[in-house]
Amino acid sequence: MKRKAYITSTGSYLPESILSNEMICEMVDTSDEWIQERCGVKERRILKDKDKATAYMAAEAAKKALQKGGISKDDIEVIIVATATPEHPFPSTASIVSEMLGIKRAFCFDVSAACSGFLYALNIGARLIESNAYKSVLVIGSDKMSSIMDYTNRNTCVLFGDGAGAVVLKPTNNGFGIGESLLETDGSGYQNLYQKAGGSLFPATADTVLNKEHSISMNGPAVFKMAVENMVGCCKNLLEKHQIQKSEIDYLIPHQANKRIITATADYLEMKMEKVALNIHKYGNTTCASIPICLDEWSSKFKNGDKLILCAFGAGYTYGSTLVTWNSGLEENV
Ligand code: UT7
Numbered sequence: 001m002k003r004k005a006y007i008t009s010t011g012s013y014l015p016e017s018i019l020s021n022e023m024i025c026e027m028v029d030t031s032d033e034w035i036q037e038r039c040g041v042k043e044r045r046i047l048k049d050k051d052k053a054t055a056y057m058a059a060e061a062a063k064k065a066l067q068k069g070g071i072s073k074d075d076i077e078v079i080i081v082a083t084a085t086p087e088h089p090f091p092s093t094a095s096i097v098s099e100m101l102g103i104k105r106a107f108c109f110d111v112s113a114a115c116s117g118f119l120y121a122l123n124i125g126a127r128l129i130e131s132n133a134y135k136s137v138l139v140i141g142s143d144k145m146s147s148i149m150d151y152t153n154r155n156t157c158v159l160f161g162d163g164a165g166a167v168v169l170k171p172t173n174n175g176f177g178i179g180e181s182l183l184e185t186d187g188s189g190y191q192n193l194y195q196k197a198g199g200s201l202f203p204a205t206a207d208t209v210l211n212k213e214h215s216i217s218m219n220g221p222a223v224f225k226m227a228v229e230n231m232v233g234c235c236k237n238l239l240e241k242h243q244i245q246k247s248e249i250d251y252l253i254p255h256q257a258n259k260r261i262i263t264a265t266a267d268y269l270e271m272k273m274e275k276v277a278l279n280i281h282k283y284g285n286t287t288c289a290s291i292p293i294c295l296d297e298w299s300s301k302f303k304n305g306d307k308l309i310l311c312a313f314g315a316g317y318t319y320g321s322t323l324v325t326w327n328s329g330l331e332e333n334v
Contacts, residue, residue: 005129005137005169006177006327009069012165012296013060014283015047019161028154035158036281040259044161044284046146055087057164058142059100061292065138065166066101073101076168078137079108080125082117082288084315085143086110089198097140107134114193115255115314117141117288118165119183119322122310125169126178137169141288148195150215159258160216161284165292176305176327182238183320189226192219193315223317227261230319231311232268238309238321246270248307251298255312256280256290265311287314304328 020043021032035041047057058081066073079101081094094108113120118141125137142164151157169178197213198204208214231254239246246269254262259280266276277294286293291310302308304326311321 001173001175003130003132003171003173004175004177004179005126006172007167007295007324008170008329009065009071009168010166010292010296010299011061011064011066011068012163012289012293013057013064014163014293015045015057017046017048018043019046024158027151028157030154030158038260039159040262040280041159041284042281045163047144047162053087053147054083054085054142054144054164055093055096055100057144057162058083058093058097058140058166061142061164061166062097062101062138062140065168069168071136071168073103075136076103076106076138077134078125078128079103079106080111080121080137080139082111082113082121082139082141083143084112084114084117084287085145085147093142113314113318114316115257115285115287115290116183116312116316116318116320117314118291119310119312119320120318122167122178123181123183123322129169129171135171138166139169139292140164140166141290141292143287143289145216145285145287148214148216150212153215155220156216156218159285161286163283163286163289163293165289165296167292167295172327174327176325179323179325180238180242181320181322182234182241184234186317189222189317190315192222193217224258224261226317227257227313228264230313230317231261231265234319234321235265235269235309235311238323242323244323249309250275250306251302251308252276253291253294253298253308253310255314256283256294257285257313261313269309302326302328
């Protein structure tokens with residue numbers, strides 16, 4: 001059977017500090033009721049330590065994944081970090097994570113695809129394994145969204161939180177693992193969701209700071225419409241392309257941007273909510289971290305051979321879906 005990659009272990013890291021809706025209500029003109037009803041968020045986690053950021057959370061999640069899988073750090077050949085809030089503009093956060101984990105000589109790089117970042121990174125990692133080039137890939141999604149949040153802007157600050165999730169990929173020849181995928185980008189709406197300044201077009205100046213152009217800027221309703229259209233669309237197209245019936249899917253693992261977007265995707269798939277990974281109420285939108293955190297929290301439910309559909313939509317616009325046949329590692333692997 002064709003060599004594939006499978007998720008051999010998962011880990012996640014959530015900062016201890018909780019930012020509740022009640023606390024947000026003291027910062028901006030909003031209400032617990034509005035946030036829960038329109039977004040599905042009750043609270044989020046915030047990394048408060050001034051000397052810690054995206055790489056720290058990524059390394060903590062990775063340590064847990066390695067420990068859970070009984071995998072030595074010395075086995076890791078590739079580290080891919082998906083993030084929208086890198087430790088620095090350069091070098092890559094993955095380089096810093098390799099140092100934090102004490103991993104030498106690995107092939108390390110970041111993936112920038114906003115909320116679809118983990119899905120993009122997972123697919124790159126899987127293809128590296130399928131190509132026979134590598135046997136052990138660490139894929140991490142980590143974001144310190146609080147570092148680019150304007151806590152006076154109710155359009156964005158109610159939604160986002162900090163966190164990280166990690167998976168270790170290994171090869172298998174039992175036909176299970178990371179399967180068909182559909183990843184696309186539509187650049188036409190990039191200005192509806194972005195961090196305007198701090199890059200090469202608008203480097204940091206006193207004005208960019210004063211104008212809060214280093215914080216996330218979002219046209220919520222425009223992004224919402226595209227998110228529903230594309231989360232549903234990429235699941236539909238993937239299933240149709242590979243002639244897979246909705247009834248064959250056991251679990252939906254969606255990016256956690258807004259509970260209403262998740263529900264719309266679940267409705268299309270005719271999936272009961274108990275089969276949908278949901279943690280937006282606890283963590284808000286953790287951008288690149290949301291899918292791997294869900295995988296870590298839900299993996300104990302998955303049985304060998306269960307079919308999962310992972311899907312995401314984010315700034316760019318980036319979006320995609322991936323089918324995973326869960327491999328509990330009980331079958332013979334290569
Ligand atoms: O992960 C990357 C992708 N990101 C997303 O997918 C996010 C997509 N967008 C959304 O989730 C939603 O658009 C939001 C949650 C950001 C906003 O929800 P909405 O239902 O689209 O609200 P809206 O902006 O259309 O505003 C509806 C009403 C307005 O009041 P009026 O004009 O009807 O009186 C807003 O002023 O809700 C008001 N509003 C708020 N009220 C209390 C907007 N934001 C808030 C708020 N608290 N935070």
